[in-house]
Amino acid sequence: xxxxxxxxxxxxxKHYHKSVREPRKFWGKIAEENFTWYQMWEKVVEFNMAxxxxxxxxxxxxxxxxxxxxxxxxxxxxxxxxxxxxxNPEEEAQHITYTQLHxxxxxxxxxxxxxxxxxxxxxxxxxxxxxxxxxxxxACARIGAIHSVVFAGFSASAVATRIxxxxxxxxxxxxxxxxxxxxxxLKGIIDEALTHCPGVHKVLVAKRTNEQVNMVYGRDMWLQxxxxxxxxxxxxxxxxxxxxxxxxxxxxxxGKPKGMLHTxxxxxxxxxxxxxxxxxxxxxxxxxxxxxIGWITGHSxxxxxxxxxxxxTVIFEGVPSYPDFSRFWEVIEKHQVTQFYTAPxxxxxxxxxxxxxxxxxxxxxxxxxxxxxxxxxxxxxNWYNDHVGGKRCPxxxxxxxxxxxxxxxxxxxxxxxxxxxxxxxxxxxxxxVLMDEKRNEIEENxxxxxxxxxxxxxxxxxxIWGDHQRYKETYFSTFPGKYFTxxxxxxxxxxxxxxxxxxxxxxxxxxxxxxxxxxxxxINEHQAVAESAIVGFPHDIKGNALYGYIILKEHGETRNxxxxxxxxxxxxxxxxxxxxxxxxxxxxxxxxxxxSGKIMRRILRKIAEGDYSNFGDTTTLLNPEIVEEIKAGKxx
Ligand code: PRX
Numbered sequence: 001x002x003x004x005x006x007x008x009x010x011x012x013x014k015h016y017h018k019s020v021r022e023p024r025k026f027w028g029k030i031a032e033e034n035f036t037w038y039q040m041w042e043k044v045v046e047f048n049m050a051x052x053x054x055x056x057x058x059x060x061x062x063x064x065x066x067x068x069x070x071x072x073x074x075x076x077x078x079x080x081x082x083x084x085x086x087x088n089p090e091e092e093a094q095h096i097t098y099t100q101l102h103x104x105x106x107x108x109x110x111x112x113x114x115x116x117x118x119x120x121x122x123x124x125x126x127x128x129x130x131x132x133x134x135x136x137x138x139a140c141a142r143i144g145a146i147h148s149v150v151f152a153g154f155s156a157s158a159v160a161t162r163i164x165x166x167x168x169x170x171x172x173x174x175x176x177x178x179x180x181x182x183x184x185x186l187k188g189i190i191d192e193a194l195t196h197c198p199g200v201h202k203v204l205v206a207k208r209t210n211e212q213v214n215m216v217y218g219r220d221m222w223l224q225x226x227x228x229x230x231x232x233x234x235x236x237x238x239x240x241x242x243x244x245x246x247x248x249x250x251x252x253x254x255g256k257p258k259g260m261l262h263t264x265x266x267x268x269x270x271x272x273x274x275x276x277x278x279x280x281x282x283x284x285x286x287x288x289x290x291x292x293i294g295w296i297t298g299h300s301x302x303x304x305x306x307x308x309x310x311x312x313t314v315i316f317e318g319v320p321s322y323p324d325f326s327r328f329w330e331v332i333e334k335h336q337v338t339q340f341y342t343a344p345x346x347x348x349x350x351x352x353x354x355x356x357x358x359x360x361x362x363x364x365x366x367x368x369x370x371x372x373x374x375x376x377x378x379x380x381x382n383w384y385n386d387h388v389g390g391k392r393c394p395x396x397x398x399x400x401x402x403x404x405x406x407x408x409x410x411x412x413x414x415x416x417x418x419x420x421x422x423x424x425x426x427x428x429x430x431x432x433v434l435m436d437e438k439r440n441e442i443e444e445n446x447x448x449x450x451x452x453x454x455x456x457x458x459x460x461x462x463x464i465w466g467d468h469q470r471y472k473e474t475y476f477s478t479f480p481g482k483y484f485t486x487x488x489x490x491x492x493x494x495x496x497x498x499x500x501x502x503x504x505x506x507x508x509x510x511x512x513x514x515x516x517x518x519x520x521x522x523i524n525e526h527q528a529v530a531e532s533a534i535v536g537f538p539h540d541i542k543g544n545a546l547y548g549y550i551i552l553k554e555h556g557e558t559r560n561x562x563x564x565x566x567x568x569x570x571x572x573x574x575x576x577x578x579x580x581x582x583x584x585x586x587x588x589x590x591x592x593x594x595x596s597g598k599i600m601r602r603i604l605r606k607i608a609e610g611d612y613s614n615f616g617d618t619t620t621l622l623n624p625e626i627v628e629e630i631k632a633g634k635x636x
Pocket of ligand 1: 250296297371372373374375376397398399400401402403423485486487499500501502508511512513
């Protein structure tokens, strides 16, 4: 019996129980039957949760790119691996076959090696959503270099922090990128970032916009001439199961971004398995995930998961609103997309436009539609189900994280009955638990608690680059012996999970994780600012938006407040990126603090939400009078 595909609900429960009772047999069998290995493992899993030490398939030798591309060549050489849909619909889409992808990745891998990149080196990739991004990622993995993709919307200072944190020696970027009717000067951003990155000696530049850029002699090289010269014959590096595959940064509630490190074999097995089941993937499907490869969703479910299954995956360069709000639906029709995977924020922004944008499109090719990144509210779920899925496509609300590497809780389409706003049941291998305030496991249903996972799964991040202690403290110490997700969840009467949101100081804005501390640090650099506190408040489209309470220094109080607001947002935009800008800024004379000096964010959150009832216990406040002042000055 194979465990790779879940055919019905009875089988789901059977596989699930097997995965809990005999995880080694369950994952061992999946790994053995569905991938090619240079050498098999000695142990399926070894772990010590207290030390946050987890290893899968130890002793095995493998190359993930051989599994993504080479092994498909005999049977699927002429099949399209990647459909590239450009920003401008007038520009022709590209269809890249598995054979062509193989050739391009091999050439790129040879270029990287010729430029001195070796196994274990870190390479920063800062590219728009063009085929070169996929090729660069896969070429790194092929030669065992650790890719660190930085979303091409991050500012120079944010890129520099990420480059320096993991000591990248090379950057791969482009002259620029197109997004809707904007052109973004990516090379200019990299030039600025690199003034702070002494470790980077080489920059490879792909051409996309053909804008004039500055090329630094001895450091910068155009990519295409190097590729033209390169051989397409490349021997992939033989990797250990636990060799690092990539680093991807995610915001923490405090301090600098966390470089989550994912390793090779477990990540490969789990992303392939979850892609197959969560999207009900079949051989001739055309799968489209609208995320950016700069986020984990793009890593696992635009590139690795689909390619491991020999699928056709769409890379979309543009935005849902360009040239108009029917772009998504046009692309689905154009390429006859069968699985569509997007974020609640995109659904909400399209749902608020005229229904005509979607109604003209039959969307009959669709089979499964998915959602990821933040809780999906019932209205958005229903709109998606009715107007995109035509009430016939299961909606898979997939809960997972950068840290988890792959989808954890989700319906299996045509198997698990869906329920609006519920991610439903854990996938096989995933053992969620809810914890109460006393840190005990809650056994019963119809309760809320902190969501933890009590047994390791193959694609869990292994550490935070350069800071294992932080990894241990963040994820394994709040509830000893368990992985703590940072999310709260509700479990209903049948055991379905609904994710209620973050329980820490991370705020999810338009599906992007933002830590409050880094934003506050950016604001506090403004010379007129004394102190600040950021909270989230509900927003119709973004899910959450940011509300800033700011105390000015004395000389700042005489300044024009509108100008100050602009300067503060500019500072945030420069230091982190435009996604972290504040929607509302209120200048205050103080912040509610406990006697130990801790800001009571709970109160600030309530005021930002406009909920003045029940502030809870304010007796421990040092300055209770400030609450009235803040309420009176609330920005509507
Ligand atoms: O709070 C959860 C929310 O997004 C967080 C993870 O963000 P990130 O690491 O950027 O990864 C996003 C893509 C996997 C989670 O801790 N989240 C993600 N998916 C859902 C969700 N919240 C509710 N429902 C979801 N389906």
